[in-house]
Amino acid sequence: MQTLIYNAHVLTMDDKRTEHLNGWILIDGQRIKNLGAGPVPDALNDIGVRIDASGDLLMPGMINTHCHMAMTVFRGLGEDVDDRLFRYILPLEREAVTPAVVRTGSELAALEMIMGGVTTVADMYWFEQEVGRVIDQCGMRGVVGQSLANFTTPDHDSIEEGLNLVDALLDEFAGHDRVSASIAPHAPYSTGPKVMEQVARFADDHQDVRIQMHLAEMKSEVEWCAEHFDSRPIALADATGILKPGAIMAHCLEVTTDEMDVLKKRGIGIAHNARSNAKAGRGIAPIEAMRKRGIPCGLATDGPMSGNTLDIFSQMAPASMFAKLLGQSRASMPARDIIDMATREGARVLGLSDQIGTLEVGKKADIVRVALTSPRFKPLYDVYASLVFAALPTDVTDVMVDGNWILRDGDVLHMDRAKIMHNVDQVAETFLRKIDLGNLKAN
Ligand SMILES: [Zn+2]
Known part of the structure; x- marks a missing residue:
């Protein structure tokens, strides 16, 4: 037609x-x-x-290069509490995150993204098959990464079990037009070098499977690397072989100029989460310097627990403004460069620039x-x-x-908006029953 x-x-x-x-x-x-x-x-x-x-x-269509769609169910919970990750999110994840919860949260995320003009998302979370199914059904495009971690997670107790989930994800979406499966070790500190080596070997055997990981995100990660390995996050990751060409690394705040050269040499793409990083008080990723070296950087929302919104418009002004603050210049990260990151450069980060990211003859019709x-x-x-x-x-x-x-x-065409909103309210009610509301106001 x-x-x-x-x-x-x-x-x-x-x-x-x-x-x-x-x-x-x-x-x-x-x-x-x-x-x-x-x-x-x-x-x-x-x-x-x-x-x-x-x-x-x-x-x-705009491209969200790093997300945890299902985490919409945690949005706004324990805001402004410094240790909320350990106090609320991780215990709730372990206890209450099921495939059904992941589906409900991902459906809400898809609604929001579609209504905001996001056509493609790179996601990583637990029970990622459910996320892939939601993306398939709502008509978006996605790179869906099964997360791996070396602690007890909602969907695996060992890395072997986690790798089985990656295999199942690969099987389910093999040959899919819009959904591609990916492997997503959570971060260096939550997997450790042995697991990163395992993932590197997995990637050698599956050249078309993209790696997604959080990397060089925060000071505590830098301290962890120094204390246990006398190293730094990027050097440690590089030593394991996990920095494969086309791997998507989220955050990359703690990056020296020498480390930028390593990222460039390895062919890494960066997912820049300006709002999420600012809200956590972590700092500003040096995207201007990384882009000057030719490292592709895309805009990203991170999970809605960290960044709250899932559209790319709300990332644009912060990404530009924070770069201007860092560069102490109005000329830093001009608007056109930000739209580049939201579209064509985001497509490069996901390895999809031959298909999407621009409106040109022969490209897929992803149009907003x-x-x-x-x-x-x-x-x-x-x-x-x-x-x-x-x-x-x-x-x-x-x-x-x-x-x-x-x-x-x-109007979103392929989703039941009212039913999704109702399901999310029900999930939130079960969460509220599980936590001591008094603690939310503490700290
Ligand atoms: Zn993240």
């Missing part, structure tokens, strides 16, 4: 950052067949489905329509600046993935 969208402001994000102020896009099946500026060519007059975009913006009718978009001197500093996820009206609409006029 062919669809023509015309009378649109098309932001292609191609190599020349071509922008068609009065443009059109022709979609044929899963892919973009043609696009251009000006009136629609006569040859396209007989296209069956024609959509007048009324001057709205069409941009590539943003209403430019909001007062926030007037005047429109610089569309990049408006998107980064003024746009809200509610400005997204329509989303297409793989040539199929998954959001139309603000």
